[in-house]
Amino acid sequence: MLVHEDARLIHAPSGEVLRGAQLGTAVRRRADELADLPPGVVFLRASTELSSVLDYLGAIAAGRSIALLDPSLEETLLAGLLERFRPAALLGAVGVPPIAGYYPDGEGRTWLREATEGVVPHPELAVLLPTSGTTGNPKLVRLSRRAVLHNAETIGKVLGIADTDVAPTSLPLHYSYGLSVLNSHLMRGAAVLLHPEGLFARSFWDAVGEYEVTTFAGVPYHYEMLRKLRFDPARYPSLRTLTQAGGRMRVELVEEFHAKMRAVGGRLFVMYGQTEAAPRMATVPAERLPDKVGSVGCALPDGAFSIKRADGNETTHPGIGGEVVYRGPNVMMGYADQEAELGEGDQLAGVLHTGDLGYLDEDGYLFITGRLKRIGKIFGNRVNLDDLEQLVREADLGVDEVAVVAGADKVVVWLAGAAEQSCQSAAHTLADRLHLHIRGFDVRSVDALPLRSNGKIDYPELEARG
Known part of the structure; x- marks a missing residue:
């Protein structure tokens, strides 16, 4: 009962x-x-x-x-x-x-x-x-x-x-x-x-x-x-x-x-x-x-x-x-x-x-x-999007809220409340760690990450932003 x-x-x-x-x-x-x-x-x-x-x-x-x-x-x-x-x-x-x-x-x-x-x-x-x-x-x-x-x-x-x-x-x-x-x-x-x-x-x-x-x-x-x-x-x-x-x-x-x-x-x-x-x-x-x-x-x-x-x-x-x-x-x-x-x-x-x-x-x-399916491609190279999020968090950029979504042969990295310098640093960090050109990482700042009603990041909403 x-x-x-x-x-x-x-x-x-x-x-x-x-x-x-x-x-x-x-x-x-x-x-x-x-x-x-x-x-x-x-x-x-x-x-x-x-x-x-x-x-x-x-x-x-x-x-x-x-x-x-x-x-x-x-x-x-x-x-x-x-x-x-x-x-x-x-x-x-x-x-x-x-x-x-x-x-x-x-x-x-x-x-x-x-x-x-x-x-x-x-x-x-x-x-x-x-x-x-x-x-x-x-x-x-x-x-x-x-x-x-x-x-x-x-x-x-x-x-x-x-x-x-x-x-x-x-x-x-x-x-x-x-x-x-x-x-x-x-x-x-x-x-x-x-x-x-x-x-x-x-x-x-x-x-x-x-x-x-x-x-x-x-x-x-x-x-x-x-x-x-x-x-x-x-x-x-x-x-x-x-x-x-x-x-x-x-x-x-x-x-x-x-x-x-x-x-x-x-x-x-x-x-x-x-x-x-x-x-x-x-x-x-x-x-x-x-x-x-x-x-x-x-x-x-x-x-x-x-x-x-x-x-x-x-x-x-x-x-x-x-x-x-x-x-x-x-x-x-x-x-x-x-x-x-x-x-x-x-x-x-x-x-x-x-x-x-x-x-x-x-x-x-x-x-x-x-x-298993959080995968994107950068210049044809498969990357795990969760791994990229963790790399940014560990980079000591002063940013805790990060979300990564797949773009067209690149990834889009969203940082909550980040300064321009932090965005640039994140792009360089990812490029260096993955040995890929920096143009494969589109890092953007947003006031706050969109959330679903259950408190989780709304990844489809971020993907829709292009």
């Missing part, structure tokens, strides 16, 4: 609290309403409003497959998803213009499909999440009920989540990491604080103090910003657990926030995951961070890593690099690109080829070195 009998939802803007039997009743009521809908998946424009979270929990309780979407998704992309998957309903639809083939309910919060027939999703299919943010033509990741619940339970045990814990919605709920925070805390009987603002809003930190938040989840960008804001956990006596996932964080940041938390008796957990794994696969226990800095951890219980070498064989031998392969009960059933595929069963049998490059050490701890 996803919602423990002691779990609580706290809606920060109104102060409303749903707990225990009251929360259970609200979830069952919504489950009954969703169970009466025609066949098909349910779409939810997922926000941190109480009604939106109850929509999600009600769908899980009713056994209805539900897709969580970014509420700021462009109209054309939303329309395309509706056309491809023909959901029985679109929840959280306030403000959405008229949709062909759908009609609004009495309150206008839900759009219902006119056609009564539809593909019945596979009985094990619980949650669907897009493979990309606000750009592109995303497929949906098909997560089984077992995968979602097992991962939530495992995370709760690994992090030691207790019924006294309070976690805020510091990440969007349509983002797998943010949804994982919600799931793992509700399953353990803890509280989730629903707050509409991000962590850079004063009201967010006021709520952290008022509701005695105990844990905070963030991606590397959040920690970069917290460092600039001179975040001090001593100002928030209840906050004693930080978790980080959503990309590789700089070693300096890991060491700094580990030291900050340790100084106040707290903990930092570095984690690794993908939406396709519901989503978390590994963690570095807080006590192992000093001697495993740079690692994303060892596999969670019931999971295992191996490395696929260039010859196609897999190994767990220390130090051998290649594509990271994960095996576990939380691996997705597969992808769906259209409605008909919602009825398909498990296609991966618990094996996920992550597309990440890395290696294992002698203790089974995983180190990520880049992406």
Whole structure:
């Protein structure tokens, strides 16, 4: 069961609290309403409003497959998803213009499909999440009920989540990491604080103090910003657990926030995951961070890593690099690109080829070195874009925020807030290290790197700038 009998939802803007039997009743009521809908998946424009979270929990309780979407998704992309998957309903639809083939309910919060027939999703299919943010033509990741619940339970045990814990919605709920925070805390009987603002809003930190938040989840960008804001956990006596996932964080940041938390008796957990794994696969226990800095951890219980070498064989031998392969009960059933595929069963049998490059050490701890497909070409020479980003960070140019994208037979390097001299230095550094002509590196300064709603760099947006 996803919602423990002691779990609580706290809606920060109104102060409303749903707990225990009251929360259970609200979830069952919504489950009954969703169970009466025609066949098909349910779409939810997922926000941190109480009604939106109850929509999600009600769908899980009713056994209805539900897709969580970014509420700021462009109209054309939303329309395309509706056309491809023909959901029985679109929840959280306030403000959405008229949709062909759908009609609004009495309150206008839900759009219902006119056609009564539809593909019945596979009985094990619980949650669907897009493979990309606000750009592109995303497929949906098909997560089984077992995968979602097992991962939530495992995370709760690994992090030691207790019924006294309070976690805020510091990440969007349509983002797998943010949804994982919600799931793992509700399953353990803890509280989730629903707050509409991000962590850079004063009201967010006021709520952290008022509701005695105990844990905070963030991606590397959040920690970069917290460092600039001179975040001090001593100002928030209840906050004693930080978790980080959503990309590789700089070693300096890991060491700094580990030291900050340790100084106040707290903990930092570095984690690794993908939406396709519901989503978390590994963690570095807080006590192992000093001697495993740079690692994303060892596999969670019931999971295992191996490395696929260039010859196609897999190994767990220390130090051998290649594509990271994960095996576990939380691996997705597969992808769906259209409605008909919602009825398909498990296609991966618990094996996920992550597309990440890395290696294992002698203790089974995983180190990520880049992406298999983050490749560009400079004058015909293949280069790993993640490696170039790391080279710039290590060049001591006074620039931490860097993004590299592929151009036409060159790469474009974006530096946040960089002076002209830093841009020139970055170009010379890369040219010297790669032994390529400097004209292959187009280095540009930007006020701030564009971010997706989950806090990750919006690479497609940078690519579109040319």
